[in-house]
Amino acid sequence: MSQSTAVPGAEVQVPTIPVREIAPWALFFGLLGLLTLFFISADQGAISIPSGNAIHEWVHDGRHLLGYPCH
Template sequence: MSQAVPAAPEAAVPTIPLGQIAPWAVFVGLVALTVLFFVSAGQGAVSFPAGDAVHEWVHDGRHLLGFPCH
């Protein structure tokens, strides 16, 4: 004789309105683009701290990611 297997309870998936996600998505996107600029293209010409401090901070990471900087 076979026994009936009880059905697994369904998990409720919460929904998040797009209006709550959009501002955070824009903010994270802008931060990501800023970081990408400083790591890939920023040579110190456009830098918040004067000089080439940002360039020196990301120098090794730049080579690791394959971006030329010399």
Template sequence: MSHPAIVSGGSAAAPVPLHEILPWAIFVGLLFVLALYFVGVEEGAVSIFNSSYVHEFVHDGRHLLGFPCH
């Protein structure tokens, strides 16, 4: 019985080219920066939203990551 990850002939799988990984890496990086903004910066002074709903939603995560908020 052959293993599904092994290509016939015993050769290893080809590496994924950088031009195929780069768009996904940029997308994940932008999502990370957006999440970091909402957890770390969205507090009221430079907030996108006028209410404190975002601040209260990420409040515990903010303290867990070491961002001061009061």
């Protein structure tokens, strides 16, 4: 059996991350999420960034999974 090497009364230091270091990443992933949501929910060809139906076909199953009608 393995034995625990924990010292009673020892405190665990939780690192703190300043908001100014998280903010650029939060903004990046927020914009990436909005772009993804646009392509899944709104891209039907009428306001499509690239012409054609390719993106609609790529995200077709995801649209149904998220409850967006597309037919």
